[in-house]
Amino acid sequence: EKGTYPHYMLKEIDEQPSVIRNIVSAYTNAAGELSIDEAIVNAFKEADRLYIIAAGTSLHAGLIGQQYMEKVAGIPTEVHISSEFGYNMPLLSKKPLFLFITQSGETADSRQVLVKIKALGYPTITMTNVPGSTLSREADHTLMLHAGPEIAVASTKAYTAQVAVLAITADVVAKAFGRSVAFDLKQELSIAANAIQTLVDSKEEMETIARDFLATSRNAFFIGRNMDYYVSLEGALKLKEISYIQAEGFAGGELKHGTIALIEEGTPVITLVTQKQVSLNIRGNVKEVVARGANPCILSMEGMEEEDDRFVLPKVHELLTPLVSVLPLQLISYYAALHRGCDVDKPRNLAKSVTVE
Ligand code: F6R
Numbered sequence: 001e002k003g004t005y006p007h008y009m010l011k012e013i014d015e016q017p018s019v020i021r022n023i024v025s026a027y028t029n030a031a032g033e034l035s036i037d038e039a040i041v042n043a044f045k046e047a048d049r050l051y052i053i054a055a056g057t058s059l060h061a062g063l064i065g066q067q068y069m070e071k072v073a074g075i076p077t078e079v080h081i082s083s084e085f086g087y088n089m090p091l092l093s094k095k096p097l098f099l100f101i102t103q104s105g106e107t108a109d110s111r112q113v114l115v116k117i118k119a120l121g122y123p124t125i126t127m128t129n130v131p132g133s134t135l136s137r138e139a140d141h142t143l144m145l146h147a148g149p150e151i152a153v154a155s156t157k158a159y160t161a162q163v164a165v166l167a168i169t170a171d172v173v174a175k176a177f178g179r180s181v182a183f184d185l186k187q188e189l190s191i192a193a194n195a196i197q198t199l200v201d202s203k204e205e206m207e208t209i210a211r212d213f214l215a216t217s218r219n220a221f222f223i224g225r226n227m228d229y230y231v232s233l234e235g236a237l238k239l240k241e242i243s244y245i246q247a248e249g250f251a252g253g254e255l256k257h258g259t260i261a262l263i264e265e266g267t268p269v270i271t272l273v274t275q276k277q278v279s280l281n282i283r284g285n286v287k288e289v290v291a292r293g294a295n296p297c298i299l300s301m302e303g304m305e306e307e308d309d310r311f312v313l314p315k316v317h318e319l320l321t322p323l324v325s326v327l328p329l330q331l332i333s334y335y336a337a338l339h340r341g342c343d344v345d346k347p348r349n350l351a352k353s354v355t356v357e
Pocket residue numbers: 055056057058059101102103104105106107110153154155156237238241352353354
């Protein structure tokens with residue numbers, strides 16, 4: 001039920017702080033520590049490489065998950081587009097473990113890979129929001145998202161849930177491997193939930209940004225580096241699917257290798273600056289596009305902000321920035337679509353679960 005909300009998408013965006021809190025409590029054991037199913041931990045122990053298989057927004061969450069698995073848990077990880085993987089399978093490691101990320105648990109492209117992988121006898125996990133869904137039933141193990149039903153076609157709360165559950169999985173597996181984790185993830189997730197709340201409460205600013213940058217534009221670019229690059233991909237997908245504005249997400253350094261030719265007077269370039277290590281580099285990329293007439297909208301993280309930045313995101317742990325940086329992008333897309341009179345919850349040509357390959 002969307003209650004007093006005009007759209008499910010806005011309701012689901014608003015639910016994100018409580019989704020993160022629910023996830024933390026669902027994955028906390030009696031001793032008060034983060035934990036996941038022991039059988040899943042064992043599957044990680046037996047594997048030498050993780051293969052994440054997903055589509056669309058879930059694929060974008062998978063890219064963040066790869067960072068968590070490699071940096072926190074030390075597990076070599078690859079991320080693959082499900083529709084490609086079936087006929088273009090890479091050489092697999094000796095002991096591969098497969099993680100299917102699928103909000104609906106019904107995506108045919110992902111399922112065809114699961115069927116092939118099962119036939120090869122490799123272990124499988126499905127991370128899904130829908131208990132009893134096809135991929136959940138068919139995989140060896142399930143990691144639940146606990147995000148509650150997602151009705152809007154554009155995925156929002158499932159993405160943040162996926163990122164949070166991936167972080168928890170990496171944290172738990174790291175500890176099971178005896179690796180020291182330098183931060184308290186439970187506490188950092190609670191800080192992130194509060195930060196998300198601040199952003200949910202900043203809707204008016206996001207509506208103004210959408211009006212100022214996207215009301216009449218034909219296209220838009222989203223740029224970032226490191227984690228911000230992956231979130232840029234998600235921001236562009238959100239904008240495309242509900243507002244029909246041609247949008248692309250790019251790694252900041254990659255624009256100059258061709259795409260910068262598309263920058264014209266007034267082209268919106270939405271830029272994320274949350275990664276300290278590369279903040280100077282991404283700001284350099286903004287200068288490059290501004291010199292060609294772009295209209296930059298910089299969203300930076302507290303502690304890294306500069307005078308002309310359009311919005312400052314509340315500070316969270318560097319690994320968890322996707323949980324907060326995606327929020328403005330979701331809201332900006334929502335308002336851009338609304339201003340253009342689009343059907344936000346049911347964009348043209350799209351279905352909530354894609355059951356054809
Ligand atoms: C985008 C969106 C799609 C889905 C994709 C995968 O907002 O909703 O890109 O993320 O179709 O769906 P699931 O996660 O159900 O496998």
